[in-house]
Amino acid sequence: GRQTHDRTAGGLLTIFAKEKEEDIQYRKLDAERAIVRMVDQEEDGKPPVCPRILEFPIPVEGEDVPVLGIPERPPWDPAMSPEALDRQEMEYFNKWMESTYTTHGVDRLNFFEHNLEVWRQIWRTVEKADIVMMVVDARMPLYHFSRAVHRYITEVHKKDVMLLINKTDMVHPEVADAWVSYFKEKFPGMPVVKFFVPRSSSRVVGQPCVTAVMDALRACSVTRNGKRISAASYIDCKDAPVTIDFADEMALGLAKSASGKSGKREERRDNYKTHAAKEAVARVRRQEDFIVVALQGDPNMGKSSVMNSIFGRKVVSSSSTPGHTKHFQTYFLNKQLCFCDSPGIVCPKLDAPRSLQVVFGSYRIAQLREPYSVIRYVAERCLPPLQDIYHLMEFKDDADEPVGRREPWSPMSLCEAFARKSGYISRGGRPDCYRAANRILRNALNGYAGIVLCFAPPGASVPELEDKIRSSGVNVETHAATDQSENEDEEESDDDQEPAQAGKKVASSNAFAAFASDGDSSESDSDS
DSSP: OOEEEEEOTTSOEEEEEOOOHHHHHHHHHHTTSOOOOSSOSOBTTBOOOSSOEEOOOSOOBTTTBOOOOOOOOOOOOTTSOHHHHHHHHHHHHHHHHHHHHHHHOTTTBOOOOOOHHHHHHHHHHHHHOSEEEEEEETTSHHHHOOHHHHHIIIIISOOEEEEEEEOGGGSOHHHHHHHHHHHHHHSTTOOEEEOOOOOGGGBBSSOHHHHHHHHHHHTOEEEETTEEEESHHHHTOOSOOOOHHHHHHHHHHHHHHHHSSOOOHHHHHHHHHSHHHHHHHHHHSOGGGOEEEEEEOSTTSOHHHHHHHHHTSOOSOOOSSTTOOOSOEEEEEETTEEEEEOOOOOOOOBSOOHHHHHHTTSSOGGGOSOOHHHHHHHHHHOSSOHHHHTTOOEEOTTTOOEEOOOSOOOHHHHHHHHHHHHTOBOTTSSBOHHHHHHHHHHHHHHTGGGOOOEEOOTTOOHHHHHHHHHHHTOOOOOOOSOOOOTTSOHHHHHHTTOOSSOOOOOOOOOTTHHHHOOBOOOOOSOOO
């Protein structure tokens, strides 16, 4: 078959193209080849910048390679039967898939979403929204920014977009500022906001990141009665936050229609928790009474955690597993402002290394059949080197005594040394290299242990950026030998048979958080 499936908790499948068996076997054999470092500890005697700034590594959509279109919902009318609508959309989607592969070929395409049901969720989200907040990862924002989605929102649906660059605590402030300038130059008029979800150790007071988001939303406009008006009046609503009593009243009509009577208060609460009742909230109120802000982006951009940070409490479940959110979910911040969390969607792109999808979480790590090529990608680029981050040494097979490393490191030898140090042993008594590789890649995904791949905007001068960082004095070493808790994400741990005992839980290497804001929060920054 051409497809591989990843079932999520919501029952909806993320579907990617299946890799060729010969390609997988070739990469497994290549895992013994020595790693050739692309970055060095020092440059012309200057102190190293950690994390090292890397040049943008892939062609730029719309400049170097064409922008690949996304499937857009075909025209329909309410008179169509559900069967006819489903058939029309399925026929259109199949033609789009066939055209995409015929035109560009499987070798040039990334892993992108093959499931029509997931795309339908995105269609519904954009149709429902008044403003769309596109969320990207600060380590490589342009890789996660889809020009096709931006065009679909702004040109097809005539709606405003704001860009939220999330996880800025993982990169140097100068790099984040460079990305803000890049997007403002390329997309004039689009509000761009730097954001990160602060940890408890950050002591954030007043959530300045959230304030910046609200200011950006105020600069947007929405359509009411055929006219464009400012969104500021909805953002500045003086109503108190929505309470369960308000939610009960919103869902009461549905409860009555379902049971023929109002029912008890507890029954109404239970009814509100259902997806149908949440949908009823939007139907009961007139569209003119409130606006909907939808969050859109690749999986693992932190959309759900951004929502939780805006609300100041956990309203959306978050996880580092790609595709954790698989249906759009609506939540009222006040009686005039509704936020909508949508599933992560991977759009088609050309000539982008598939290793990047794993490193940034849009392809599930536990689903990898061969992780060592991705380990190579990380090991060639991260600074300090992986063996220094984890203080790895070569082990003798016969006596298991550490000795100095005499041969160049390879992805396989790195994983073997890490497995021995971590106690990852297979049933046959050999180091469990696959499990070790998965752990290293999850640390890279979440920025643990200082494993951060940070990329500059296209055309930016990396030496100039690094000189600015050195002169600012904000070059904080991030390579403390810390590791991700093994029970942080139970769904991931089950997949690669992680042990029951948990490692010590540590905060992400948050070297730059103190320079982004001052305050406190306890939400995790990785999710759908």
